[in-house]
Amino acid sequence: MLDTLQHIIAxxxxxxxxxxLFILALAVAVEGFGIPAPGQSFLIVSGMLAANGEMSLPAVLATGALAAFTGNCIGYLIGLKFGKVLLAKGWVKAETEQKLHAFIGKYGIAALLMSRFVEGLKQTLCIGCGIAKLPLSTFLLGNALATSVWVLIFGLGPAVLTREMGPLLAFYHDHRMQLWGAGTALIAMGVIALWLNQRRRQQNH
Known part of the structure; x- marks a missing residue:
């Protein structure tokens, strides 16, 4: 993971x-209306550069939040105004629409928050909110919450952690095999625990 982060930074x-800030705003905004882009990666790296004094942290956070919010609103308007066209042209599949409707109906505002952290949903959910005719006030509230949390985690978070990155990278390289082994063991234990819990429930029923 840390090797991947180094590659992304470079x-x-x-x-x-x-x-x-232009490339940051563009990459973040277009994700809101269906175009895959490395917006989140740009935000992470921007936060790290800001921590080193190479960019302004307030400007990075404001740009990321405004771009994400605006891009999501454009996606919502596209779904609201052109949803039938998108479905008729096959640009949004009926199966995808049904899944988006179910997800939005089940989670409401929380769906917008969760979508910021899931590739695929990040690019399509706001369009789906428009197609589903989610009330504008509900969408704007969820959008503001989602973009704020996202920017704090992936913009401010990396800026705060940047000073610790050197020791973290050194520790990772010195103990790579042990860390991967421990991670694999924890995942295996979690899977076993879930399986045992599910089996216990089936037996109780």
Whole structure:
């Protein structure tokens, strides 16, 4: 994971140095209306660069929040105004629409919050909210909550943790095999615990 993060930093930093907040805003915004982009990765790297004094942290957080909120609103309006066209053209499959409707109906505002952290949902849920004609006030409230939490975690979080990144990377490289072994063991224990719990429930019924 840490190796992947180093790769992302090396790959995206030149774009941020060259284009600044514009590339951050663009990458984050387009995800809100169905276009896959590395918006979250750009936000993480921007936060880390801000911690090193290479970008303004308030500007990064404000840009990320505004771009995410605006992109989601555009997605909502696309779904609201052109939902039938999207379905008729097959750009949104009926099966996808049904899943989005079920997800929105089950979780409501919480669906918008969860979607910010799930690839695929991040790009389609706001369009789905428009197609489902989710009330505008409900959408705006959920959108504001979702984008605020997302920016704090992936913008402010990396900025706060950047100073600890060096020791973390050193520790990871020195104990890589042990960490992977421990992680695998914990996952296996969790799977076994879930299986035992499910089996116990079946026996009780």
């Amino acid at each position: 790959e995206l930093s030149p774009y941020l140095h060259h284009y600044g």
